[in-house]
Structures are given as C-alpha cells and as structure tokens.
Amino acid sequence: MRFDVVTLFPEWVQQLEHYGVVGRALREERLELATWNPRDYGARDDGRVDDRPFGGGPGMVLQVEPLAQTLEAVEQSHGQPQQPVILLAPDGERFNQAWAASLAERGAATLVCGRYQGVDQRFIDRYVDASVSIGDFVLSGGELPAMMMIDAAARLTPGVLGDPASTAAESFTEGRLDAPYYTRPATEHVPSALLSGDHARIARWRLKQALGATWLKRPDLLDQLALDAEKQRLLAEFIHEYSPNHGKDCGDA
Numbered sequence: 001m002r003f004d005v006v007t008l009f010p011e012w013v014q015q016l017e018h019y020g021v022v023g024r025a026l027r028e029e030r031l032e033l034a035t036w037n038p039r040d041y042g043a044r045d046d047g048r049v050d051d052r053p054f055g056g057g058p059g060m061v062l063q064v065e066p067l068a069q070t071l072e073a074v075e076q077s078h079g080q081p082q083q084p085v086i087l088l089a090p091d092g093e094r095f096n097q098a099w100a101a102s103l104a105e106r107g108a109a110t111l112v113c114g115r116y117q118g119v120d121q122r123f124i125d126r127y128v129d130a131s132v133s134i135g136d137f138v139l140s141g142g143e144l145p146a147m148m149m150i151d152a153a154a155r156l157t158p159g160v161l162g163d164p165a166s167t168a169a170e171s172f173t174e175g176r177l178d179a180p181y182y183t184r185p186a187t188e189h190v191p192s193a194l195l196s197g198d199h200a201r202i203a204r205w206r207l208k209q210a211l212g213a214t215w216l217k218r219p220d221l222l223d224q225l226a227l228d229a230e231k232q233r234l235l236a237e238f239i240h241e242y243s244p245n246h247g248k249d250c251g252d253a
C-alpha cells in the first residue's frame with residue numbers, strides 16, 4: 001500500500017513512521033508514505049499558497065495552482081497508472097471501515113489535506129475523485145484525518161499486522177462490537193468461562209458478550225446484522241440476564 005499525502009505539515013504526517021504497527025510497516029517498507037508540500041510546488045513569490053476568499057468572509061482558501069502542481073509532481077514520481085485523489089474535507093463522505101477496506105484494496109491513494117476555510121472549488125472539480133470526512137466536528141485541517149485513514153487502511157494491508165488472524169477477527173469487520181477482555185491477575189470478577197479452558201464455551205461466551213455489547217451500545221449496528229438462530233438465542237439470553245430483576249427474587253411468587 002502506498003500513500004502520497006499533500007500537506008503543509010509534512011513533518012507531522014511523517015511522525016507515523018515512529019509509532020506502533022504502522023510505524024514498523026513503514027520502516028520495513030511494507031507500507032510506503034510520501035509527503036508533498038504545496039509550498040515546494042508553485043507557491044507565489046512571497047511563499048504563500050493561500051488567498052482571501054472572493055466575496056469576502058473570514059479565513060483563507062488554498063489556491064488551485066500550488067495544489068495542481070503538487071499533484072503533477074506526485075504523478076511524475078511514480079510511473080504507475082493514476083491513483084485516486086482523495087480530499088479530506090468536513091463536507092466529505094463519512095469515512096468508515098468499508099472506506100478503509102476499499103483504500104487497502106486499491107493499494108494506493110493521494111490524500112490531499114485541506115486547511116483554513118478550504119480549497120478553491122476549481123481544484124476539487126478538476127482533480128478530486130472523492131472527498132472524505134471523519135465525522136461531524138470541526139478540525140483545523142485534514143492531517144489528522146489523513147493519518148487516521150492511513151492507519152485504518154494500513155492494518156488491512158497484508159503483512160502490516162504480525163498476525164493475519166487478528167485482522168480477520170476484528171469485530172468491526174463483522175459489523176459489531178467486541179466482547180470485554182481480561183488479563184492477569186485472575187483475582188475476582190473474571191468471568192468463569194474465560195478461565196475454563198473450554199474453547200467452545202469461551203467462543204460462545206465471547207459471541208454472546210459481543211452481541212450484548214452491540215445491543216447496549218450500538219443498536220444502530222445491530223439493525224444491520226442478520227443474526228442466525230444461534231446468535232439470536234445468545235443475544236436473547238444476554239438481554240434476559242441484563243434485565244434489572246435477573247437473579248433476584250422480585251417478590252411476585
């Protein structure tokens with residue numbers, strides 16, 4: 001997987017190299033990251049790449065020319081066929097796991113980080129294949145969203161995580177939340193199923209807790225799941241045990 005990131009803060013984005021599994025994959029060149037600063041390509045004589053918006057209003061707008069020339073440089077740097085140009089912008093499509101998977105599958109993308117009030121619309125019309133947002137909150141630029149997308153896509157790239165099973169088993173891939181985890185010491189309140197050594201029982205407990213957590217915390221995800229009979233039964237059990245009177249004498253005998 002290769003990412004080209006167009007950003008006014010390349011050193012910031014390059015910090016990815018120093019942390020975690022994504023950092024390791026970059027250092028071992030199982031993942032490629034190149035950063036491109038529009039200031040180095042077609043800035044005005046005064047070094048600026050932005051200007052005041054026509055019609056007035058607060059803030060500044062990134063100009064077409066520096067961004068266009070930066071994309072030109074990106075293209076010339078690799079002889080590969082065109083890779084998608086994705087703009088990080090607050091009015092983009094919402095980024096999610098499906099987006100991460102499609103990026104990982106395409107194998108390459110150019111991520112353009114917006115700043116200020118945004119980028120000149122003519123750049124978007126001419127060069128941008130899709131705009132992506134990470135949620136309904138206002139950030140000061142697209143760099144953190146770009147780093148987030150790289151992290152999410154990278155971990156779906158073969159060889160980035162040590163153990164391929166950990167990607168496959170990730171609950172979001174399944175569209176639901178995960179069960180709780182425990183580790184030593186096994187003092188108190190560790191669910192007995194987890195200490196039983198009975199793998200079928202552990203798997204059943206985890207699935208039930210995962211479905212229960214999704215029911216409690218993300219009912220919107222549950223609506224999208226087609227639960228088979230076994231899963232429906234496990235969730236019904238969880239819901240029954242969750243009810244406030246479960247295991248108590250409610251006095252109506």
Ligand code: 9D3
Nearest residue numbers: 088089114117133134138139140141142145
């Ligand atoms: C005047 C309207 N503002 C839009 C809400 C202008 C504006 C604010 C912040 C334009 C750009 C930005 C900088 N944000 C991003 O570049 C950005 C972003 C975000 O702010 N939230 C969620 N996802 C993203 S992706 C890029």
